[in-house]
Amino acid sequence: MAINFIPNDPLARNALPMRQQAPRPDRGTTLARFGMAGAVAPGLYPPGTAEFLFWQCREAALAAVDTWEILQGPLRQWSPYAISRKRLPLHPNDGDDLNAYYDRQSVSFFAHTTGAKTTFSGASTDVVAHECGHALLDSIRPDLWDSPFVEVAALHEAFGDCMALLTAFADPPTRRALLAVSPDLATSNFVEATAEDLSDGVRRDPRLGPRHPAAAPRHALNSFRWRLPTTLPASGPPPVLTSEIHSFGRVFGGCFYDTVRNIFTSSSARTEAALWAAVRTAGKLLIRGAREAPLRPRFFQSVGRAMVLADRTLNAGANRQAIGDAFSRHAIALGSAAMLAPTASLAGPAPRLGARRASLSTATRGDLLRRIGARPGARLSVRAGKVGGSTVVSAVHYREVPLQSVSRRLKGVVAVVPESTLVGAAGTRAAVLGALPEATSTADEVHAFVEMLMEHDDIAFEGAAPAARRAVAGRGRTRDLPTHAIRLMGRKKVLSRLRFASCPGRLVRYPAGLAMEW
Numbered sequence: 415m416a417i418n419f420i421p422n423d424p425l426a427r428n429a430l431p432m433r434q435q436a437p438r439p440d441r442g443t444t445l446a447r448f449g450m451a452g453a454v455a456p457g458l459y460p461p462g463t464a465e466f467l468f469w470q471c472r473e474a475a476l477a478a479v480d481t482w483e484i485l486q487g488p489l490r491q492w493s494p495y496a497i498s499r500k501r502l503p504l505h506p507n508d509g510d511d512l513n514a515y516y517d518r519q520s521v522s523f524f525a526h527t528t529g530a531k532t533t534f535s536g537a538s539t540d541v542v543a544h545e546c547g548h549a550l551l552d553s554i555r556p557d558l559w560d561s562p563f564v565e566v567a568a569l570h571e572a573f574g575d576c577m578a579l580l581t582a583f584a585d586p587p588t589r590r591a592l593l594a595v596s597p598d599l600a601t602s603n604f605v606e607a608t609a610e611d612l613s614d615g616v617r618r619d620p621r622l623g624p625r626h627p628a629a630a631p632r633h634a635l636n637s638f639r640w641r642l643p644t645t646l647p648a649s650g651p652p653p654v655l656t657s658e659i660h661s662f663g664r665v666f667g668g669c670f671y672d673t674v675r676n677i678f679t680s681s682s683a684r685t686e687a688a689l690w691a692a693v694r695t696a697g698k699l700l701i702r703g704a705r706e707a708p709l710r711p712r713f714f715q716s717v718g719r720a721m722v723l724a725d726r727t728l729n730a731g732a733n734r735q736a737i738g739d740a741f742s743r744h745a746i747a748l749g750s751a752a753m754l755a756p757t758a759s760l761a762g763p764a765p766r767l768g769a770r771r772a773s774l775s776t777a778t779r780g781d782l783l784r785r786i787g788a789r790p791g792a793r794l795s796v797r798a799g800k801v802g803g804s805t806v807v808s809a810v811h812y813r814e815v816p817l818q819s820v821s822r823r824l825k826g827v828v829a830v831v832p833e834s835t836l837v838g839a840a841g842t843r844a845a846v847l848g849a850l851p852e853a854t855s856t857a858d859e860v861h862a863f864v865e866m867l868m869e870h871d872d873i874a875f876e877g878a879a880p881a882a883r884r885a886v887a888g889r890g891r892t893r894d895l896p897t898h899a900i901r902l903m904g905r906k907k908v909l910s911r912l913r914f915a916s917c918p919g920r921l922v923r924y925p926a927g928l929a930m931e932w
């Protein structure tokens with residue numbers, strides 16, 4: 415028995431009409447499933463009825479999961495924090511509202527009447543696939559759930575939108591209809607626009623209205639350029655990029671759609687089959703990237719970089735350019751240029767920058783020192799510098815790292831380590847460019863370096879002018895030129911470099927027995 419199914423969105427039926435099809439079978443008991451109350455026999459129910467909504471919502475949710483499984487393999491469990499790892503309740507109509515959600519207890523949709531029209535969020539395959547996208551991401555990255563970073567939460571939203579795109583792309587009639595209206599995917603179309611009907615409901619609702627952030631469909635074909643979320647307004651109407659997570663997530667959605675577009679348009683044929691191949695490639699990279707990306711404040715970049723790395727593994731890097739160009743179009747630098755990307759806004763105005771001189775405000779200096787875990791008022795050496803053709807401010811802080819843990823012989827000795835931060839502008843504010851130094855990493859790097867020196871017997875413990883060493887050298891050993899010594903600076907014993915030696919102490923490892931002869 416067939417059902418009526420709207421494969422995209424109730425307001426996209428001009429582009430892709432409702433059709434009749436056999437409902438997807440129930441999922442096997444070894445797989446993660448949905449739980450639905452109020453089952454009715456399948457049939458050709460008209461839109462607007464509870465019976466239609468049941469089968470429409472079920473079909474859309476199963477289509478999203480089927481798409482995921484094409485890309486990722488069998489879905490055997492929901493999130494470890496879901497109410498059940500096997501059976502996630504799916505509520506096509508949980509009451510009066512203009513909304514939809516996933517909360518680890520269920521995937522829930524609503525209905526609301528404005529004027530003569532009732533909006534059913536569970537009747538949009540876009541919206542259902544988006545919510546299932548949250549649940550699917552939660553099944554592989556439950557750690558993203560509680561993150562207080564804007565970009566991590568926005569990535570969760572963007573991932574929902576990407577699942578809506580992928581679910582649409584996975585449908586052959588959708589691909590044919592899409593290529594008929596947008597052969598290179600470069601013009602606005604019913605696939606890249608999501609949640610047309612629900613956003614129309616928001617727009618028409620007198621309590622919400624056209625200036626509400628959700629009052630227009632989200633477009634994955636967009637020209638939003640990434641900006642530090644801390645420098646964005648917290649809210650705004652749909653055309654404005656804000657730090658609200660759906661709004662900000664559009665940046666990443668754009669990166670993903672453009673990745674699909676770039677892979678497709680660089681293939682030899684512009685056919686439905688070529689589009690499907692491009693979608694599968696990009697979708698696999700997205701899921702793997704989302705799964706593997708380090709949890710960082712700059713999470714869009716983190717996922718993009720993980721996608722590039724995944725492509726290197728899966729496709730010998732064939733799509734590196736396609737991914738890099740897509741992210742670059744939205745101002746997310748994935749490669750070496752990431753060194754100069756703003757990563758955090760700082761207190762105070764943008765730095766003043768002359769040809770050779772640079773200065774940071776007192777507020778910026780104080781904020782930077784606090785952020786890198788330096789003591790307040792610590793010395794910060796500031797100068798102008800060129801990086802990759804751009805002039806930036808280099809601010810250097812000197813951190814003292816105790817070395818005793820490397821060797822007992824280094825008890826009371828410290829290394830003084832320059833930590834450099836690039837400072838530039840984000841709008842009118844000062845901002846960190848690239849990575850901010852991190853105290854633990856600094857210490858780890860120093861310890862590894864000093865271990866290497868000890869291994870090579872390159873530290874002159876006797877002082878800067880080691881007479882004993884000369885004596886040793888006089889007996890023919892090659893390690894007569896230690897590169898480092900312990901110097902007393904004020905009351906501190908500081909590991910100091912003596913030289914850059916062309917021949918470190920123990921390039922030649924002497925057998926212990928032979929050494930005894932000396």
Ligand SMILES: [Zn+2]
Nearest residue numbers: 544548571574
């Ligand atoms: Zn969402």
